Amino acid sequence: MKVKVKLFATLRDGRFSEKEFEIEAGSDVELLLKMFNLKHEDVPIIFINGRHADFDTRIMDNDDIAFFPPIGGG
Amino acid sequence: MDKILRINMSAKGGPALKEESNAKYPGMGGRALTTAIIAGEVHPMANPLGEENKLVIAPGLLSGSAAAMSGRISIGCKSPLTGGIKEANSGGQAAQVMARLGYAAIVLEGRAPEGELYKVVINKDGVKIDKAPEYKMLPNYDLIEKVKATHGDKVACISIGPAGEMKLGAASIACTDMEFRPTRHAGRGGVGAVMGSKGVKIIILDDAGLENRKPADPEKFREANKVFVEGLRTHAVTGSALPAYGTNVLVNLINEAGGFPTNNFKEGRFAGASSISGETIADIETKRGANPTHGCHRGCVIRCSGTYHDKNGKFLSKQPEYETVWAHGANCGIDDPDKIAMLDFLDDNYGLDTIDMGAAIAVAMDAGLAKFGDGDAAINLIKEVGKGTPLGRIIGSGAATTAKVFGVERAPVVKGQAMPAYDPRAIQGIGVTYATSTQGADHTAGYCITANVLKVGGFVDPLKSEGQVELSRNLQIATAAIDSTGMCLFIAFAILDQPETFQALIDMLNAFYGLSMTADDVAALGKQILTMERDFNKKAGFTALDDRLPRYFYTEKLPPHNALFTVTDEELDSVYNW
Numbered sequence: 001m002k003v004k005v006k007l008f009a010t011l012r013d014g015r016f017s018e019k020e021f022e023i024e025a026g027s028d029v030e031l032l033l034k035m036f037n038l039k040h041e042d043v044p045i046i047f048i049n050g051r052h053a054d055f056d057t058r059i060m061d062n063d064d065i066a067f068f069p070p071i072g073g074g
Numbered sequence: 075m076d077k078i079l080r081i082n083m084s085a086k087g088g089p090a091l092k093e094e095s096n097a098k099y100p101g102m103g104g105r106a107l108t109t110a111i112i113a114g115e116v117h118p119m120a121n122p123l124g125e126e127n128k129l130v131i132a133p134g135l136l137s138g139s140a141a142a143m144s145g146r147i148s149i150g151c152k153s154p155l156t157g158g159i160k161e162a163n164s165g166g167q168a169a170q171v172m173a174r175l176g177y178a179a180i181v182l183e184g185r186a187p188e189g190e191l192y193k194v195v196i197n198k199d200g201v202k203i204d205k206a207p208e209y210k211m212l213p214n215y216d217l218i219e220k221v222k223a224t225h226g227d228k229v230a231c232i233s234i235g236p237a238g239e240m241k242l243g244a245a246s247i248a249c250t251d252m253e254f255r256p257t258r259h260a261g262r263g264g265v266g267a268v269m270g271s272k273g274v275k276i277i278i279l280d281d282a283g284l285e286n287r288k289p290a291d292p293e294k295f296r297e298a299n300k301v302f303v304e305g306l307r308t309h310a311v312t313g314s315a316l317p318a319y320g321t322n323v324l325v326n327l328i329n330e331a332g333g334f335p336t337n338n339f340k341e342g343r344f345a346g347a348s349s350i351s352g353e354t355i356a357d358i359e360t361k362r363g364a365n366p367t368h369g370c371h372r373g374c375v376i377r378c379s380g381t382y383h384d385k386n387g388k389f390l391s392k393q394p395e396y397e398t399v400w401a402h403g404a405n406c407g408i409d410d411p412d413k414i415a416m417l418d419f420l421d422d423n424y425g426l427d428t429i430d431m432g433a434a435i436a437v438a439m440d441a442g443l444a445k446f447g448d449g450d451a452a453i454n455l456i457k458e459v460g461k462g463t464p465l466g467r468i469i470g471s472g473a474a475t476t477a478k479v480f481g482v483e484r485a486p487v488v489k490g491q492a493m494p495a496y497d498p499r500a501i502q503g504i505g506v507t508y509a510t511s512t513q514g515a516d517h518t519a520g521y522c523i524t525a526n527v528l529k530v531g532g533f534v535d536p537l538k539s540e541g542q543v544e545l546s547r548n549l550q551i552a553t554a555a556i557d558s559t560g561m562c563l564f565i566a567f568a569i570l571d572q573p574e575t576f577q578a579l580i581d582m583l584n585a586f587y588g589l590s591m592t593a594d595d596v597a598a599l600g601k602q603i604l605t606m607e608r609d610f611n612k613k614a615g616f617t618a619l620d621d622r623l624p625r626y627f628y629t630e631k632l633p634p635h636n637a638l639f640t641v642t643d644e645e646l647d648s649v650y651n652w
């Protein structure tokens with residue numbers, strides 16, 4: 001299945017900003033982290049289609065997935 | 075820091091100075107002190123621009139000491155924008171310098187005769203107040219340039235621009251930064267209009283020949299400060315994200331969450347978000363030789379600020395904050411960082427709150443005065459404010475007034491003050507704060523974005539109503555206390571996650587004042603401040619019905635989540651039940 005992955009802030013360093021990937025049906029967020037060599041603490045904020053997701057959230061076809069490092073502002 | 079300076083601007087024969095000890099307000103600083111003085115001395119029904127109102131300027135408890143991050147100043151009054159009590163907070167050099175001069179507060183009282191304008195100069199030898207007709211209607215940058223010629227650039231200034239002199243509802247008070255630029259503002263609630271009504275254009279603070287304030291227990295203080303700084307350096311948000319990108323790193327995140335108010339709060343996502351994101355702006359700054367990592371005052375170790383250069387590499391403005399980038403950017407449909415930086419400069423120069431101005435321009439765009447996305451039209455509208463034309467005065471009075479004058483239904487305001495950069499339908503916790511804060515719609519009063527979006531200090535689902543009241547309540551209490559210490563609120567990211575960093579802050583206060591406060595005492599202080607503020611507002615005429623969002627947030631769905639604000643009135647009314 002096809003998914004769009006977006007990385008932000010420092011996660012982009014040496015990686016990419018936005019890319020589409022073909023992944024196996026039934027995959028979860030954990031698999032993507034492995035693909036991009038990211039640890040749990042690197043990505044406390046994960047959105048799938050604009051909703052908060054977790055490491056074990058199952059990914060669906062055409063999902064739009066965004067990873068953020070720890071950030072803050074105000 | 076044990077003196078209060080009172081300046082009575084109505085006194086016969088010109089302004090009268092009075093210095094007294096702060097014995098009446100023991101152990102109070104920052105917001106605790108501004109609130110105590112306003113609540114205790116100003117009639118709740120006073121006209122905000124009249125003789126009875128007071129403008130209180132107070133550095134925090136740790137300002138002027140060697141404590142890191144302690145350079146925040148509180149400015150309080152009865153607000154001409156909300157009609158309730160106000161504390162507007164600013165960075166810059168003023169807090170440190172004023173605290174070293176020994177003042178817990180400067181209180182401007184009375185009202186100068188119409189047309190008279192004064193400057194106040196304070197140094198180690200005393201206080202001088204003189205007529206300053208030469209400063210009349212000067213924008214902040216020009217004013218500071220003039221002051222530089224007479225006082226050098228080592229002083230710190232607190233000033234108003236033309237907006238303050240015209241007593242507009244969105245007028246701010248500027249504080250100079252480390253480079254002696256008027257870039258840091260006590261922005262909200264029209265505090266600049268109150269300073270204008272007093273007839274004071276500028277307060278020049280000179281701490282030459284004075285030293286840092288000394289702690290009661292220097293050894294313990296040094297140790298606590300070390301642990302505190304270490305905690306800020308190691309936390310990912312305060313140690314790396316804020317320094318690298320500034321607050322504007324939030325653009326992409328809040329946009330992703332579907333809570334980035336666009337085109338006057340009509341949508342939760344902005345197509346041009348990536349062009350105005352923190353990542354993009356930091357990149358522009360680096361390429362143009364500006365500085366993306368810079369503190370707003372000496373002693374800041376987070377350094378979320380920066381400078382922004384134009385295409386020719388010339389200083390244009392400070393690095394616009396997230397709130398400004400949103401207000402003048404997405405909320406007005408503008409995706410050009412250069413235009414946004416220009417608007418930031420103009421706001422600083424005329425002395426205007428960037429949040430209420432962005433919201434007012436978006437309302438004006440809704441009314442058909444300009445097209446969404448038209449940056450030049452937005453710049454022209456702000457210039458109207460600077461010129462003081464009737465149209466400019468309307469816009470400069472903020473979003474609520476602009477909506478009324480132009481017959482716009484959607485005014486994103488609570489208690490007359492414009493909502494900042496988070497749509498309360500997609501991020502419900504911040505909606506609770508907007509609705510119930512004593513300050514009107516204000517994100518800093520209880521920054522629920524922490525647990526709603528950033529996953530700092532726990533997690534509460536932003537799209538649901540459950541847990542939001544408790545989250546907002548606890549943050550409002552903590553914030554009121556932090557605002558009294560002189561600490562920048564951004565330390566909250568580290569102290570919410572790291573108990574040892576929070577303890578270090580308490581240790582620092584204890585070592586400085588020879589106290590033995592606990593975390594419970596800090597919470598009690600926060601509650602005490604909020605209670606005084608609520609009480610003042612109640613006497614000024616506010617009821618539970620003022621603690622509500624405008625109806626359309628309950629009835630008009632916000633894309634992409636088609637979210638509505640679902641926290642009930644009963645829940646909102648329970649925020650202050652502790």
Ligand code: SF4
Nearest residue numbers: 369370374376378562
């Ligand atoms: S973190 Fe930012 S706002 Fe806070 S004191 Fe430092 S530069 Fe100023």
